[in-house]
Structure formats: structure tokens, C-alpha cells
Amino acid sequence: MxxxxxxxxxxxxxxxxxxxxxxxxxxxxxxxxxxxxxxxxxxxxxxxxxxxxxxxxxxxxxxxxxxxxxxxxxxxxxxxxxxxxxxxxxxxxxxxxxxxxxxxxxxxxxxxxxxxxxxxxxxxxxxxxxxxxxxxxxxxxxxxxxxxxxxxxxxxxxxxxxxxxxxxxxxxxxxxxxxxxxxxxxxxxxxxxxxxxxxxxxxxxxxxxxxxxxxxxxxxxxxxxxxxPAEASATVPDVRLRIMQPNLPQDAKFNPRNRDAIMRRYLSLSARPNQNGAAPTHIIWPESAFPFLLHRDAGSLAQIAALLEPGSVLVTGAARMDEPLPGEAVGKFYNAIQVIDDRGTILGSYDKVHLVPFGEFVPKLFDALIRAVGLRQFVHIPGGFEPAESRMALAIPGLPPVAATICYEAIFPGEIVGDGPRPNLILNVTNDAWFGETPGPYQHFAQARLRAVEEGLPLVRAANTGISAVVDPFGRIVERAPLSVETIIDATLPVAEPDSLYSKWxxxxxxxxxxxxxxxxxxxxxxxxxxx
Structure with a gap:
């Protein structure tokens, strides 16, 4: 030897x-x-x-x-x-x-x-x-x-x-x-x-x-x-989560011709009866859920309002666009999470800070070269997405302060918690349909799960094709949906732990x-x- x-x-x-x-x-x-x-x-x-x-x-x-x-x-x-x-x-x-x-x-x-x-x-x-x-x-x-x-x-x-x-x-x-x-x-x-x-x-x-x-x-x-601990984590009172995993193929997800079918699928899944009898207080849909701008579509907002019970909210991934500046044809686009109440009103948004190079934007160093040969980034957004300037907690009625993350933002240790008071929940919406049934979605989920342990915060994750889950602050999987399955998760929300040593030092x-x-x-x- x-x-x-x-x-x-x-x-x-x-x-x-x-x-x-x-x-x-x-x-x-x-x-x-x-x-x-x-x-x-x-x-x-x-x-x-x-x-x-x-x-x-x-x-x-x-x-x-x-x-x-x-x-x-x-x-x-x-x-x-x-x-x-x-x-x-x-x-x-x-x-x-x-x-x-x-x-x-x-x-x-x-x-x-x-x-x-x-x-x-x-x-x-x-x-x-x-x-x-x-x-x-x-x-x-x-x-x-x-x-x-x-x-x-x-x-x-x-x-x-x-x-x-x-x-x-x-x-x-x-x-x-x-x-x-x-x-x-x-x-x-x-x-x-x-x-x-x-x-x-x-x-x-x-x-x-x-x-x-x-x-x-x-x-x-x-x-x-x-x-x-031997016992399960305590849960936040009066919070009933419903995570919707539609399992849409990626080539169908961004096709505008499928907008009505996609909306019907989301609404139908989200409206399934709860075996426990109680209606959900918070319905969560995955990243970039629509092949259109939700905040500019009054009909879709009305459908969402009809879905929601009084006092409940929908939290969903959605692209959004700012109003164009004078002289501009279109405004800036953002990969966002939006909160919608039972009247169809958008209560707030979180805009993604850490964008994927070449997927959501083209670095300026390569922009001219890529355009010269007629290429583009993967996402069909004119000019790509713009990054938000800073990470702030997302306010969602009925939930503690939320550390919102979109897609691979959840893989960066130390970047989950932004400015302001410490959140009590990590929310991750993502779309891993790009990678099918490969190790990619499993690796992505494992890294998001580790963020929960680092920060001492529960993780709520909604993924288009999976892996959607609720994870407690110790990394224990409370609920989990299999990869590549159309389903919903009904779950309670675990209570956050005090600040971890890592979160402080x-x-x-x-x-x-x-x-x-x-x-x-x-x-x-x-x-x-x-x-x-």
C-alpha cells in the first residue's frame, strides 16, 4: 500500500x-x-x-x-x-x-x-x-x-x-x-x-x-x-401554507400562447380541497410563474382575487417592469416576488439582487460581442433583468419578516439576510425545470436547506418542477414534494431559532x-x- x-x-x-x-x-x-x-x-x-x-x-x-x-x-x-x-x-x-x-x-x-x-x-x-x-x-x-x-x-x-x-x-x-x-x-x-x-x-x-x-x-x-431536538419545531400560529408545484416543462412555461392554460393550471391546483379542512392563509407559487407581466394584467389579478379566501394572500414569482422613463420604449425589467391580496391588489414586491450571468443578464464586457453574433441570454426579456440595489426583508401579511430569495440566490452563504431587522423565515422561489431530472435540482435544494441551518431560520421553497419543501431551522424536512411531480404541499410554518453563532460572527x-x-x-x- x-x-x-x-x-x-x-x-x-x-x-x-x-x-x-x-x-x-x-x-x-x-x-x-x-x-x-x-x-x-x-x-x-x-x-x-x-x-x-x-x-x-x-x-x-x-x-x-x-x-x-x-x-x-x-x-x-x-x-x-x-x-x-x-x-x-x-x-x-x-x-x-x-x-x-x-x-x-x-x-x-x-x-x-x-x-x-x-x-x-x-x-x-x-x-x-x-x-x-x-x-x-x-x-x-x-x-x-x-x-x-x-x-x-x-x-x-x-x-x-x-x-x-x-x-x-x-x-x-x-x-x-x-x-x-x-x-x-x-x-x-x-x-x-x-x-x-x-x-x-x-x-x-x-x-x-x-x-x-x-x-x-x-x-x-x-x-x-x-x-x-427530539421534538418537532413549534409552529407559527394561524399560518397555513400551500405551496403549488405545477411541474410545467420549461419550453411551455415561457410561451405566451400558453398563458391561459398556465393560469388555469395554477388556479386549479391551488384550489384543491385541503384534507385538514382549513383553507390556506398563504398560497405560494414558484419563480417567474407567468409568460406575461402579472401586474399589468387586470384579468389575471381578478382571477387570483377570486381564488383567495378573505384575509389570505398569494405570494408568487413574476417578472415586473418599471414605468418607462421619458424617451424609452420600455421600462426596466426585474425578476420579482409579488404579494397579492384577496382584492387582487399587489401589496409589495421583492426584486432579485443576485442575477445569473448570461441567464438573466449579459455582462457588459460580453454584451456587444453576443449581440454582434445574434445571440441572447436564456430568458426572453428585452435587455435582460436589472438587479435590485439592496436586499430588504419582504413584508407579507400574516407572516413574520421574510428573507426572500429567487432561484440561486439561496446558494450564497451570508447573503440571505439583508438590511433591517432580522427576518424569521427564508422564502425561496425557483424554477429548476431547465435541468430536468438531473442532480442539479437536488444540489440546489441541498444548498438552500443548509442556509436554514446557518441562519437558524425555517425555509419555505416553491419550485416549478421541484424540489418544493418546508424545512425547519435545524434542516429537518417537514414537508417535501418529489421532483417532476405536479402537486401541492399543505404545511404549517416552523418557528425561527434565535440568532445562530454564524449569523452573528x-x-x-x-x-x-x-x-x-x-x-x-x-x-x-x-x-x-x-x-x-
Missing amino acids: ILLAKRTSLLRGWRRWLAAFMAGSVGALAMPPFGFLPALVVSLVPAIWLLDGTTGAGASRWAPLKTAAFLGWFWGFGYFVAGLWWLGAAFLVEADQFAWAMPFGVLGLPALLAFFPAFGFALARLLWLPDARRILAFTFALTIAEWLRGHLFTGFPWNSPGMALGQNLWLMQSASLVGLYGLTFLSLCIGAAPAVLLTGRSTRARWTAPALAAAALVGLAGFGFWRV GKFSLTVTLVICLMLLVVRRGQHSTFP
Whole structure:
């Protein structure tokens, strides 16, 4: 077995890059919907051994860093291709216009995202040490790379390694202390530690790090077992939710010719009798529910008013348009959530802040090029959507203050709660019909669920094709609709928990962890300037 570590570190040429790619690919099995935690070990341990083999790579002092960066790129490319291949399904919704671009989504985005682990591997090699502390170097560097991936160029923290721990009910509870990036640090430490079993110079050197990793994993599970109460969460009085999951195909959803059929389907589903007898107080429809501007359609608003019981409200995703400014043909469009009462009056709106690049808007850098070749973004909105300037709590009659999120806004840790008083509920409306029955919707739901644990807030989620759900502040699924099923969910609303440690000090805790880690790496580093 020791020969396995040595042979891996001695790989050169295409075999080295192939090994890195394959190791990264295996890591995707630790992500939803598979959640196979040992896959993270199988992915990270060879990465450590491959980095061991970069010592003395080439005559230049920078050659090892360059080799490490290439290793990181191939490892990341494998990880992202295996974990994000389902993005290609979106290019087949309007295949006549976008199928040709499918390789750019399936391979191009992973190729770009792979530069983040490339940076992480290079930074790890810069801090490399000839003992178990190289596990810390690797963890420190990859955590920084993941934080950068979640923030630079609008950010995309999808399938961060922390999600390997963020799916299990007990293991995910530590997110209430350290958030997604803290879980990423822990996942990388635990997953990479077994590498020293076959490379340590003594029994103690071989077993200390893996034993600490095993103890950390048991400790995380123990904390989760202690934190999750045995009884169900208390519920908010006099709130009866109905979440409508219409399961509309994406190619039908945005076709204006289907507007009447879509409206009939929504109304029919929402009007189904409640087995408990009591009418819902809040009906929730998913993102971009209509192929028209609801706030400008008096007939549809009247139909909604007829649906609602006195005192009840509808909360729905809907595109909206501002009034045009003088000299403009159309106003600015927003991807919004709108609140409508039993008189058909729109009481308030939340406009999406964090838009999807190329899906909802075209970055200015690429706008002229895309228009020159006759292309457009996926959403049929002239000029794309405009982002809201700030995130504010949404006021919905009968509900506590709401942290509204639309689509992938729910994947960004630390961005759920905006300005103003702390909300007591996370509302997420989304449309994952773009991605069919692939891992994509499962991954999206898992990340939204983790936000509930981080913030100590219940999650109410309405998704066109699924996964719609109600989740309590501990991440327990109260109600859930299957993927690709037309259905409704009738549920009560769990009560929020007090502020979590992460909601107060999350960014500070990650900074402290990384600073301590760096201090452990640089202490007496002069004695170990070269890895043998």
C-alpha cells in the first residue's frame, strides 16, 4: 500500500494529469444527490500524493508551483465536469437556438472554475511541509480558493466541498457555527488526512492526523445529535401554507400562447380541497410563474382575487417592469416576488439582487460581442433583468419578516439576510425545470436547506418542477414534494431559532480559523524549507 502513495507521487506527463482529473471526478460523488462521503477521501488523498511529487519539478524555483497549478486545474476540471454536467440540459430546452453552445456550458464553465483549485494547489505547494502539516497547508489554500470562487465575478459557490458534510442532518449542524466555508475547511481536513497513513515516517506520524480527523468527524456528529431536538419545531400560529408545484416543462412555461392554460393550471391546483379542512392563509407559487407581466394584467389579478379566501394572500414569482422613463420604449425589467391580496391588489414586491450571468443578464464586457453574433441570454426579456440595489426583508401579511430569495440566490452563504431587522423565515422561489431530472435540482435544494441551518431560520421553497419543501431551522424536512411531480404541499410554518453563532460572527470565525492555520504553518518553517 505504501507503494501506491509513492507511485502516485512519481507519476509524470499525461499520467499525472489524468490521475488528477480522475481524483477530482470521484469527488463529485460526495455531493448531492449521492452524498457518498468516502468519495471525498478517494478524491483528496491522491491530490496530496500528487502534490508531494511536485518537489524538485524542473530546474526553476517556480517549476513546482507551476506543476502544482496544473495539477489543481486538472483536479478541478474533473471535479466540476463530473459535478456540473447537468448544466447541459438547459441548452436543450430551446435546442434550435442553444444546442450548439452545449459544450461551452458542460466543459467551458468547468474549465474556468478549475482555475480556482489551480490557485489553491499552487498556494498549498508554496506552504508545503514534509510532515502532516501539509494537510493543513492544503486545507488552508483550498478553503481560500473556495471562498474566492464564491465571491469573484459575481460568485458561484456551487458544490463547495463543505457540502459533503452539509447533507447529513447531524453533520450539517456545525454550519450554525461556521457556515459553508467552515464546513469546507473541515471537509478538506477530514478528507485529506488519511494521506499520511501511507507516507508518515513513524507510527505516530502515520496515525495522528487520521485519528484527529476521525475524532473531528465523531465530534461533528455528536454536536449535531446534541443540537437537533427530539421534538418537532413549534409552529407559527394561524399560518397555513400551500405551496403549488405545477411541474410545467420549461419550453411551455415561457410561451405566451400558453398563458391561459398556465393560469388555469395554477388556479386549479391551488384550489384543491385541503384534507385538514382549513383553507390556506398563504398560497405560494414558484419563480417567474407567468409568460406575461402579472401586474399589468387586470384579468389575471381578478382571477387570483377570486381564488383567495378573505384575509389570505398569494405570494408568487413574476417578472415586473418599471414605468418607462421619458424617451424609452420600455421600462426596466426585474425578476420579482409579488404579494397579492384577496382584492387582487399587489401589496409589495421583492426584486432579485443576485442575477445569473448570461441567464438573466449579459455582462457588459460580453454584451456587444453576443449581440454582434445574434445571440441572447436564456430568458426572453428585452435587455435582460436589472438587479435590485439592496436586499430588504419582504413584508407579507400574516407572516413574520421574510428573507426572500429567487432561484440561486439561496446558494450564497451570508447573503440571505439583508438590511433591517432580522427576518424569521427564508422564502425561496425557483424554477429548476431547465435541468430536468438531473442532480442539479437536488444540489440546489441541498444548498438552500443548509442556509436554514446557518441562519437558524425555517425555509419555505416553491419550485416549478421541484424540489418544493418546508424545512425547519435545524434542516429537518417537514414537508417535501418529489421532483417532476405536479402537486401541492399543505404545511404549517416552523418557528425561527434565535440568532445562530454564524449569523452573528460567521465571517469572523472563518478569518480566525485561517489565521490560526497559517500561524501553525509558518512556525519553524525555516527548518523545513524543502520537502524531500
